[in-house]
Amino acid sequence: MGEPPAVLEMTGIRKIFPGVVALDGVDFRLLPGEIHALMGENGAGKSTLIKVLTGVYGIDGGEIRLSGRDVRFTGPLQAQQAGVSTVYQEVNLCANLSVAENIFIGRQPRRFGRIRWAEMRRRSADLLARLDLDVDVTAPLNTYSLAVQQMVAIARAIDIDAKVLILDEPTSSLDASEVAQLFAIMRRLRDAGVAILFVSHFLDQIYEVADRITVLRNGALIGEYRTSELPQVELVGKMIGKELATLEQLESRPRDSTEQLERGEPLLRAEGLGREGAIAPFTLAIHAGEVVGLAGLLGSGRTELARLLFGADKADSGHIEMGGKPVAMRSPRAAMAHGIAFSSENRRTEGLIGELSVRENIILALQAARGWTRPIARRRQDDLVAKYIKALQIRPDNPEIPVRNLSGGNQQKVLLARWLITEPKLLIIDEPTRGIDVGAKAEIQRLVAELSTGGMAVLFVSAELEEVLRLSHKIEVLRDRRLVEELENTGDVDADRVMHIIASGATS
Amino acid sequence: MIDVSTTPATNKSGPAAGRRRTYRPNAQYIPVLATLTLLIVMYTLGAVNYENFTHPSVILNLFTDNAFLMVVAVGMTFVILTGGIDLSVGAVIALTSTVAATLLQAGWPAGVVIPTVLLVGGVLGLGMGAVIHFFKVEPFIATLAGMFLARGVALLIDQNSIPITNGFWTGLAEARIVFEPGVYISAMALVALAVVAVAAVVLAWSRFGRNVYAIGGNADSALLMGLPVGRTRIGVYTLSGFCAALGGLIYSITTTSGYAGHGTGTELDAIAAVVIGGVLLTGGSGYVLGTVLGVLVLGMINTIVNFQSLNSWWARMAIGVLLFAFIVLQRLVTRRAK
Amino acid sequence: GDDGGGSGSSGDDKITLGFAQVGAESGWRTANTKSIQESAAAEGIELKFNDGQGKQENQIKAIRSFITQRVDVIAFSPVVESGWDPVLKEAKDAGIPVILTDRAVDSKDTSLYKTFLGSDFVEEGKKAGEWLVKEYEGKSDPVNIVELQGTPGAAPAIDRKEGFEEVIKADPKFKIVASQTGKFERTGGKQTMETMLQSVKDIDVLYAHNDDMGLGAIEAIEAAGKKPGQDIKIITVDAVKDGMTALSEGKINYIVECSPLLGPQLMDLVKKVNNKEEVPTRILTEETTFTPEQAKEALPNRKY
Amino acid sequence: MTFLKNRLVWPVAMLALLLLCALIFSDGFFDIRIQDGHLFGTPINILRASAPLVLVAVGMTLVISTGGIDLSVGSVMAVSGAMACLIIGDLANQNSVGGVTLAVVAAIALSLVLGLWNGFLVAVLGIQPIIATLILMVAGRGLAQLITSGQIINVQSSPYKVIGTGFVLGLPVSVLIAVAVLVIAALLTRRTALGLLLESVGGSPVASRLAGIQARRLTIMVYVVSAACAGIAGLIYSSNVSSADGNNAGNLIELDAILAVVIGGTALTGGRFSLAGTALGAILIATLDTTAQAVGIPPETTLVFKAVVVVVLCLAQSPAFRARLFRRPAARPAARAEVPA
């Protein structure tokens, strides 16, 4: 076959973390002008392979060749200079700097050594416009949602004139249109000869853009395939190392949408609740055993709505009733006292405490609710933690390692476990499936369905419309920081209809 | 450059229009503005309460008296912007003034002494920066060791205060622009202002300056973004060492002496000035101009205490109270504005 | 007095004195401050007082501030010897006379200040040494001396050490076997003495640069089961009340006075200087030395 | 845990080295004898000298674990000692145990108020800890001087003297107090969930709030505890010499305390902390000063000596340094041999 010589070739890569062999003799190659998907379960070693390549970690064995030459980068700077541009898994930008600076820092346009701010602003606005993102590039990055930040990171990476572009789960926090936008750009770059390494847990996306697929499992290489020659089921089988029987389970819908919920008194009612600049006053009722899905585009205010219900932000209008009585959600603690739990979309800065162990992170909320004087006995901690590590398949299953050393998806599971053990009446989960592999995602969906059957109310926020449709009894559609529509999720509700509401801002 | 322009993949005219952001004022200027306002308020209060407070020399003296602190605080600003801290600056003043005085006494020409001394400060800073970066030693501790070392070496060189009689030094000590008798700005104050100007330009308009902010924002991210984190971090400590050495030179010029006891506690003054000026100790946010205002605030507090002529302990309590009042007001103003 | 020539802003005929104190680092210093404040009030002199908190830069600021405030006379206790020329020139240019108290400056240009009122630390060290030499006159056994120094780098510490050494070095039987800092504090004196008692065999004499360290050391000596003043002879400098009490009890053998009560003498000088009278350029404070007997006599009148 | 243990190896090694130096260069250093029914000797002196530092450092550890810092400890020490001596000095009978108890309680109560003040500035007003506590560092020293009128207040009170110089069962009371506070702090943080919650606040205040932790209350608490520890340390300090010195008590102790905390393996950025490490660090620092004196290093050299020790210790503790020093040359071939075919 007339394969061009590989731009990047990694052979026998070995990386050992204390206690974990993250990569065990992995071979990987990337051809120019292809989009190559790297697949594997959470913790399979994808991100590690990328970090090893760009010199974030040293390697314990193996060789890396870029354009035929042996390389071993001492850091991302070197990699970048050699033409490898990377978007790492968690958004790695400086939130204190402006959007424009984040895109250009380190390579700002200069004249006589002096940075040309105006030009920088102009160019970043242009660049973002091409990604269909219209933001104020002079505002600090931390005023934007994670999704916008993700887009900025992508913008930065593609603007670097690179021969290898690496995207580690860039789509996990993007909505459908954003993803489409990104793919269009990826294709264009590929056609210009750039080699693209792409990681995603969305199989549909893989099949949409990837030319070839490399599968990792438990730090070992399973194989390299052409996308066209590898059916989806087989891919999943290779990723999780199980056979078709289990896979069929994954396909089944966790909830039958025709079955309707018996609603009594609402568990929680928000009446005219709102916050200036965050979300317009809305009214919303959630019943026990009900899954309420929030749908909307980036920045439509889903997260803001959720935060108000949890008391993470203070509402400046309206009130909340629980069991018919008005309650004050002054702080997360108060909300927890009323049986509300909230798993933030931003697991790294608002969720986990990186240096604490998995166990400590899991029991944190429960312990906080009990107060410091009533510690949870160590035996009980171990039992609870072991139960959820098993239930959510958190890997590695050692509860004593710092949570920061877990892979992204496993961190997400830890965060979820933290809230599940508090046994809340209302569980608010913002993007719980972000960065989670197919198997685990199905697991979480099933869990949500199960919990709601058991009487727990769930407010489910996800950028993945499919998922929302699949799980919710009721869908709240948001647009421009305003709750515009409430849909009973009966048979006639589908993605198109929701998209239409989102697009037009009105029903019927 | 690869062309990345795309045609919209989906028709999203509706939502896209809704995503336009409204302008938010840049919250980062607010602390500096607050400091400035409060400084003016303080001055006005002083002017109302004390005789001679409105004399122009009151303000000009702020610059002359605090020239060395301003230079040191500028170096400290860089360090704190990266999220670090430099405790060695006061001791470096002691060391450099002692070294300068000793060398001058030994008959070295000023033209050699000045670069030598600046080099000493820079190298010490470089050393601390390298230890901090390569060996991941906490800045607080590395620079604390630097502080012990610098002051220790200064004491070893000479325990006594050493007068400087070198003509260049004494000449500079008296160099000034006189506006009217008793009203002047000293050459050293001008040097300090020049340092401030250069630092402001570097921070705002050079890649190095921006990298400083990025590292303060998130050092791990900065590394992943391919910024020269090591070089920048070592650079700021070198710069701070250099500024401290320059501060030491200014000190030795304004006092025409060198002494191992000079600059005790200057590190705290410098840190306080930087923080009062609105720089976040966690790094990544703040301006050199803020630092200058911070130095002036400290100077103004001192001036008020001087004019009030307080007993020792009342003076200390007054400084504490004024500092407290200032910081709380600043806090309230910035909170309100945000 | 009559109108201070320096065009006092006050406009009345009251003299304004700007006084820049080192700080309030010890009881001695506080007594010094108090003496100055009290005698200023008694003499009807308006006092502008500044506490330099042990920093030269603060004292320089204060002197500049005094110039701005147009005081009639400036007096100050320099925290260090060197480094006053530029600011003193400013005072001179503004026509404000300067008086040094307690500590000298090493300026070559003596026209920068009118006079220096204060004690001589080297002299104090010498006095301490002289007593020791006399005490051991005629004996030939070696004398082991331990020294508690003040804060490293402080002028009194350096000078008192120098003066003392100068006197005893004439006789080889005197040997300083250990010399450590007690930072002019009681606790410092106590802790350092504790260590010395362990590491040095046969201490005959303790020389402490101030009373406070000596008092701390006495506690350490007593705790070690020895008798201060007998097993170990103790010489200190300052003669503050606590020290004098210990002296009268025989726990200290000899104290060299370093008097903080400069107030009356200073006010006298201020008035003279303000009247443009001639004053001698060096005025020593009236200081003495104390033996236990003298201490018993002096103690009832001791104010500080 | 193994990681922590590893870290503490180095201060222990350094301590051993210092003691070895003392053994070689100063005879009689290790002579411990029993005199008047209690232990006596340089090692005991070191422990006694380190008692205030251990106390202050324990409080500092808790503050640092939440990501804060407390510069005001030295001033609080001075205030506390001054307060106690002022009250005792005014007693008709200075030897009355009741009066002394009252004085001690009043001094600690005042310290608590000062701690509350710090906590209020940091947790409620949201002022950066270094500046918030700098205010009290400056003003508190003034307050202490105000209480003592700038003089040294002497007391002749045997019950008060016990705190700093007394012995119980042959052991120094000050050391027993420090050990007791250390043990109580360790129990409170490790036997309850306090330690976890503090580490969580230090690790990420935002995430902690969202997990329902009352970060504000905890923050105030650690400053109060720190001030209380400093207050007790101030009592020991002043009782040791039966006098209160508003100017010098606790001067610069904040730096030593912070140093002790860091040597003990607690990062200044907050999070994980180790009280045992802190105690070890404090003892190391006290030993350092004493050894320098015992060995006869001239005072003007002591600072350089201290700098060298700190640098060596920090480098030894730095995994990055050890990696560079030891692993470099062997790395490649070893790794290569392991690569599977």
Ligand SMILES: Nc1ncnc2c1ncn2[C@@H]1O[C@H](COP(=O)(O)OP(=O)(O)OP(=O)(O)O)[C@@H](O)[C@H]1O
């Ligand atoms: N810094 C580290 N220290 C220790 N172990 C680590 C570290 N980083 C990763 N690991 C471990 O290495 C393994 C591979 O992690 P990696 O992040 O590469 O997974 P991944 O395939 O990217 O998973 P995900 O899909 O969840 O992002 C995991 O077991 C993880 O716990």
Ligand SMILES: Nc1ncnc2c1ncn2[C@@H]1O[C@H](COP(=O)(O)OP(=O)(O)OP(=O)(O)O)[C@@H](O)[C@H]1O
């Ligand atoms: N495309 C955009 N352009 C400008 N600002 C945006 C955009 N998307 C989000 N934002 C801003 O990001 C912030 C976060 O929005 P929010 O988190 O409520 O959105 P969301 O519906 O939860 O979406 P997601 O979490 O998927 O980003 C808001 O301040 C919003 O103004």
Ligand SMILES: [Mg+2]
């Ligand atoms: Mg990953």
Ligand SMILES: [Mg+2]
């Ligand atoms: Mg969201």
